[in-house]
Amino acid sequence: MSLQSGRSHNPRLSFEEFYETYYERVFNFVFMRLLHREDAEDITEDTFMKVMAVYDRNDNTKASDLTWLCTIAKNCMIDHIRRSHKDRIVPFDGTWDIGEEDKELERLTEDNERRIYRIFKELKSEERELLAMRFKMDMEYPEIGKTLGIEPRTAAKRIERLLKKCRDIEKGGIN
Numbered sequence: 001m002s003l004q005s006g007r008s009h010n011p012r013l014s015f016e017e018f019y020e021t022y023y024e025r026v027f028n029f030v031f032m033r034l035l036h037r038e039d040a041e042d043i044t045e046d047t048f049m050k051v052m053a054v055y056d057r058n059d060n061t062k063a064s065d066l067t068w069l070c071t072i073a074k075n076c077m078i079d080h081i082r083r084s085h086k087d088r089i090v091p092f093d094g095t096w097d098i099g100e101e102d103k104e105l106e107r108l109t110e111d112n113e114r115r116i117y118r119i120f121k122e123l124k125s126e127e128r129e130l131l132a133m134r135f136k137m138d139m140e141y142p143e144i145g146k147t148l149g150i151e152p153r154t155a156a157k158r159i160e161r162l163l164k165k166c167r168d169i170e171k172g173g174i175n
Contacts, residue, residue: 023048133147
């Protein structure tokens with residue numbers, strides 16, 4: 001298979017080439033799940049640090065590079081969330097901070113980016129993850145299915161339903 005499909009074979013890419021090839025795709029996958037730029041950067045770096053430690057020993061015949069990276073990134077996100085939730089537990093004092101600004105939304109400059117961000121804020125994290133695999137990591141349905149442990153047709157149908165949900169959110173039909 002070619003590198004286009006996400007699978008590399010001997011001669012293997014150097015780690016630097018691998019990093020350059022996949023960094024943006026992994027970052028986008030993580031960002032679309034968390035919708036927080038700094039956390040996405042940290043988790044992407046953690047992912048590649050873990051990959052670097054085992055890169056020469058990885059058997060890339062078992063799964064594509066994207067499937068492997070996606071799995072590692074997902075585990076890094078889980079670790080990050082567990083650590084950050086321990087740090088963020090604050091006793092409730094009976095008041096709510098109404099109108100807290102959305103710093104991530106303020107960073108987006110293009111109208112299209114802002115529109116997509118608003119839609120994504122309405123989706124569950126798992127839904128964003130599925131869309132990220134397909135559209136940001138360019139994973140094919142069989143690869144998504146393998147990563148999630150579902151049939152490729154199921155992955156395709158879920159994405160089809162999610163795209164409809166996104167269109168409905170944009171039209172103001174779902175809250």
